[in-house]
Structures are given as structure tokens and as C-alpha cells.
Amino acid sequence: MMKVTICIGSSCHLKGSKQIIEKLQALVAENNLKDKVDLAGKFCMGNCAEGVCVSIGEQVFSVQPDTVQTFFNDEILAKA
Amino acid sequence: MRIFDTDVQKLKYQVLREVARHAYDDKLAECYLDIPKTIAPGPQATMRCCIYKERAIAAERVRIAMGGDKTNPHIIEVIDIACDECPVSAYEVGSACRGCLAHRCQAACPRGAISFDETKKAHIDPDKCIQCGKCASVCPYSAITSRKRPCEMACKVKAISMGKNKVAEINYSKCISCGSCVYMCPFGAVVDKSFILDAVKLIRESENNTKYHVYAVVAPSISSQFRYAKIGQVITALKKLGFYNVIEAALGADMVAYSEARELVEKGFLTSSCCPAFVDFIKKNFPKMVQHISHNFSPMVAMGEYIKKTDPDGKVVFIGPCTAKKAEAQLEKAKPFVDCVLTFEELQALIDSRDFDITQLEEDVLDNASYYGRIFARSGGLSESVAQALKEQGLDHFEVRPLVCDGIEACKAALLKANVGKLTENFIEGMSCTGGCIGGAGCLTHGAKDKTEVDKYGMEAYEKTIGDALKMLP
16 A cells, blocks of 8 residues: 555645645546545644645655656656 | 723733733743732732732632533532622612602512511611512612622523522532623632643644644634634734634534534424533523434534544644533543633633733634635624525425524523423524623623624625535535
8 A cells, every 4th residue: 555645734734735735636536546545634744834745755855846757657657 | 901801810811811921931830829929910909999809809819710620510600709799689678768658669578577666767688688679669669779799690500699608609410611600700809710721832842833733712602702802813823822723613613504404394393502501501401402402513522523534643722702611522432532621711811911902913814614614703694594404404494483582581481381292383593692602701892893893794705605614514
């Protein structure tokens, strides 16, 4: 199971975590990855300036609402 | 701008600030005995008969700031030596009595307690008087007045009364920890015990949030508080104090609104469970109604539960306007999710113990909840949110008929009716404090504009619907 954690702290929220969560949920469903990818939230990853923070394992990525698709393709779809 | 409504609050704050200051420096054990002298430096007494009594009372305040009587599990405590032995509560005939001929007072008295002296003035026999107040209400000169003690007047659940040596005594089988007496006692003799040391300990032992994260969960009534600064600056202050992140309890309120709406549809009749004093009041006075209390967590506990789901080692400190939340946090169902409760008064003390000026700080952001979660802070907000939650979940075939009970007396009236099946409404929104949470005893200030501030803060929420706010939770 791949655990993808999206920051839902205030700072990332205002930068668009909700759009990212919705998009990721849709992409995970579309690609039948529900058994392989676990989407979770976390309040703050300590890197507010780089938000929206999304982590897979130890690695933290900076994702924007318009880069979700690329992020999903490169980091989730390719590796799950 | 005044930071507090009264100087009693300020005194309590000064003690809390000193306790927190030494605790942060890990020097409390060696310094706590010096605090009374800091509070009452002398040589002249400014509050009591002499400097020695002032310091003795200050020492008691230090004790309560450090957690109070450990053998007493309840939140509200009386400092016996601070209780100024107000006059015995009773009806008295004042100098306005003209010695009239009508004697309405005597006719109104059901116990024959009123007699007249040689100057024809009325007298009340305290042994016969039952404090019904009928004489006072009929006197054409308003010469008869009640001299009820402020604590007894404040306590609408009649849990505080005169005990031994005329000192106030709390009947814990009735007390709902609402803090009304704490806020109203003119001598500061009734105090809510503080868990400020637990908060400092949680922060210190996290070693700058490296061992675990300490989250501050802030009640939406904060919007009517800290008016001398901006909310964003208070958030920065919280992080400077050592909190890892600050989260709105209002997001917990959004969760509650959704599940409360579903439970209401399922059961057909419900009383709210957000206000712990109201819940305690039902349990202590209306056992038959307990089954109708919503099974939802309060917003505080719901938020704590969610945080711990995302971060199992995380610690949760709730900061709000409420003394009863301190009692709620000790309940078995809340314990796993809330580690500590502070009031806004205590937060002010915590901030000032670090000697930084909030008004000079940069603004951080706080945005987790919707408009509806945020308006839980004021009377009526919960009902509006439940109605909205029904609509958003497509359950608006169910007609919610809320009875908004603003203050514990209104709650009591509603429960009395419901208890005998005479209530036409199907949802009781019970808030123990007048105005809702913004009227809480742990607030720094209370003012006419508080409700407007809450609504304004609600409007500023990034998410406009409850559903949108909840979509944040994957």
C-alpha cells in the first residue's frame, strides 16, 4: 500500500489542498488504484512556504492544483 | 484597550503568567513560593486588609494555577480565605419604606414574616422568610430588595451557597462547571483550576516538536477575543509558544453538524451535545432526557480524534472560552483525544509569560472550517448549521424545528417542557452561557459586538459550505 499524505493545515488549505485532494481521489478511482493507494491528511508538514505539501513515505513534494496530474503520473501511477 | 473585563480577571492572569514564566524556564519548583510577593509587593496592601492576607490569598491562587486541589476532581474551587463573606442572602427592608397604611407586603407574604414597628415601618423575620420575593414585587416604593450574594445570583443551577463560616460552598452534584460564579465573584474567591502547567510540560517535553507534535485547537469564539491584535498574530504567537500547528475547532463543528443532522433524522428528536455544561445539566437534572442527548462528539473532541488519526503521537491542547471544557476533557470518551484544555485567559497569560508583544508579530493564517462551523461560537449558530447540513446531505425532507436556548435558564425551561412531552420543537440547541460560547467564563472580554465579530469571521472562511470544508478530510 502506498500512503500519500496531503497537508491540510491552514497555509496549504489556502493554497489549494482541497482541489488537490479531490483531484487525487478522482485519479485514484479512475485508475482503479483504491486498493493500492491510501490518501491521508495531515495538519502541517513543517514546510509551509513550499505548500501544498504532499508526501509519499519520507519524500515531500510541492504540488499545485495545476500540477496534480503530472505529480500523479510520475509519482503515483508509475510507482504504485 | 482593556484586555480584561475586570481587575479580578487581571489578578488571576498575573498569577497564571508568573506560574507559566517559571514553568517555561523549568524553575517553578524553586520559585513558586516567591510569586505571592511579586503579586502583592507591598509594603502597603492594595486589595485586602493587610499585605499578609493579600499574599496568603495569592499563594492560594498560585496553588490553583498549578492545578489546584488534586483530591478534588471538579474544576471550580472556592478559595475560602478570599471569600469576603458577603452579607447573608436575604430580602431586606430599606430606608425607602414609608410606613404606609396599605401593607401590601404583609398581605403578599405567604408565611406571615412581615411585621411593623412603632414607626409603622416593615420588618422581615429572617426565620420565617422563604425568599420568595413577593413582598418586594408589591411594594409601591420598591423599598424591599434582595441582597443575594453575587455568586448565588450568577449560579442559575443553584450549586453555590453559603457554607461554614459564611464562606461560599459548591455542591458538586449540581455544579456544571460553567464558570458563571468564577466570572461574577467580585473578590475572585471562586476560581477554575488551571492546566497551564500541563500545557507547558507538553510543549517542553516535545523538544521543539521533535519528539511529538503539539497541536493547538482553537475555538471559533477566538474571533471575539484578543481584539487588540489580529487573529493571524495570535496564531503566530501560538507557534512562538511552541505549538506545532494551530487548527480550528470549527472544523470539528463542521463534522458535528453533518452527523448531528443525520442523527436527528434517525431519531426525530435530539438535544445538542456541544456544550458540556448543558450536557452535564441534563445528566444531573433530567435523567429521563439523557437518551435524547446527541451521541456526537463535541467539536473539540471530534477535532482531537481526527488529529490523532492523522498523527497518532500528536498531543492536542484545546484553547477556548470555556471552563466546562476542562471537565469534559476528563470524561472517558474525551480523554484519548484531548490532552489539555486552556481558556483564553490562560492563553493570554501564556503569551505574556514569554514577553513578546503580539501586536508586533507577523500574521499567520488560520483556515480550516466553513462559515457554519465557525458560527457555532454564538447562540443559534448550531441550529443554522444543522439545518444547512440537512440541506447539503439531501435530507431536507425532514423539517428541523430548532429551539435555540440561550443560557442555562432557557435550557431548563425547554427541558422541563420536553420532559413532559409538551415541546413542539424537535431539536434543542442548549448553550449554558448567555450568547453562546462567546459568553464563556474563560473569555478575556464580553461585549455587545461579539456576535457580529463571530459572524464576520464566519464570512471570511475560505470554504462556504460544510461539505466543502469536510472535503478537506481525505
